[in-house]
Amino acid sequence: MNYLIFILSLLAFTPKTKPTLYLIGDSTVKAGQGKGENDMWGWGSVIGQHFDSTKIDIENYAIGGRSSRTFLTDGRWEPILKKMQKGDFLIIQFGHNDDWAINDTIRARGTIKGIGLDSVEIDNLITKKHEVVYSFGWYMSKYVNEAKAKGVEVFVCSQVPFNKFENGKVKRQEEYYPKWAKQVAENTKAHFIDLHELSAFYYDKLGFDETKKQYFTPKDNVHTNLAGAKLNAENVAIGIKNTKKSKLRKSLK
Template sequence: MLNSFLQQENKTRLFVIGDSTVKNGRGDGSNGQWGWGSFIANYFDQNKIEVRNQALGGTSTRTFYNNPKLWQQVLDNIRPGDYVIMQFGHNDSSPVVDTLRARGTLKGNGDEYEEVINPLLKQNEMVYSYGFYLRRFVKNIQDKGATAIICSPIPRNSWEGEKVRKSNYADWAKEAAIQSGAHFIPLQDLIISVYEKEGQQKVKSTYFGEKDATHTIKEGAELNAKLVANYLKSNSNIGLKKFLK
């Protein structure tokens, strides 16, 4: 019993953080929508690695990083040799200052900032760029002796003719990964490659349903998780290949 406990405690951990496209609601599909983080553990050998999906819907890089109940709790549990996959971007385009969420970040990957009065916190706040917060996550992870992996955000079901619209946030995520020495998964491009082969009508009916063009249903989340796992398997330099089934 003690040996089993120690093995569990010493097991490598993979933390997954992000927004509702990674974990929707409680992560159980209760509203018909799923994030890919709910299925990624299926590809790993649970005897070798523990997968923790700690993403939270509605968050941006800014709000996930700054909320002590979110990032700090993950960070406190990261040990040398662990891994963290992050995917943000959909909510970073929200307003920087509003009375609903106050979750937006500055566009880009620079070091610029804006001092604002956060109406929710009722205090001054320095707001940085999307890429800046990603790099800050990476620095924290690397300081703990763990491996950071940035995913570009999944694409929306949004088309121009036969092509899926791409997001600038994918470019900024890649830039942040290069600058910070993190690994990068071009998830947007991997998904778009599938979508454009299958066509707009099939994508809508198979992966999204009728609710909206951002959140996937189960089949869409399963596809995205499979693409992440396949990329990890094909890129052994990331280090997670040895934990895959």
């Protein structure tokens, strides 16, 4: 019995042989349980196809319906942060659910637009708790800075494009989450992957109808099918590959 306890104690303190790539985000990174329910797939569920599993582990903690704010206030971030070790990696992609009401009885998940330091105090109509709500950039910067403090290499992704067209092209907005994600990456010295533009490039060539047919579910123009998830995952991998100062590149196939 004592021998068994000794062996277990040794295993508990054995350092990891491989780093871990952590993913956090919303349903466009992991839809449902990540197994294609209702034909919906997030790119985080298929990104492993681009990595050498002998060199890195991947843990996808993205969850549907969360914004950069509610992923934190739900208590999901702290356990992940505790697990992280020097030499690990983190990819963050939020934005879709941040564009929501800050306080209502439906979701109450919105953040203040932009990357400023302004805040607003609310009595949350869902949680019934007093809460200070910050900007999208504030929450994103918190994730980046806290992970980097542990020696983790961080990538910020701009949100995936939806199948929403304007004047024959995917709709872009100057003051919107892709821009703010880039600014967060620049301000925190994190890596940036412009996933929004990388995938929109392909959508632009196809147009609304063909993009819908090839890459999206019948349900809506937000959630991708398996082919759409694979396209976004491939573009994330391209973004990593093109980040010359990243150690994560070495784990790509």
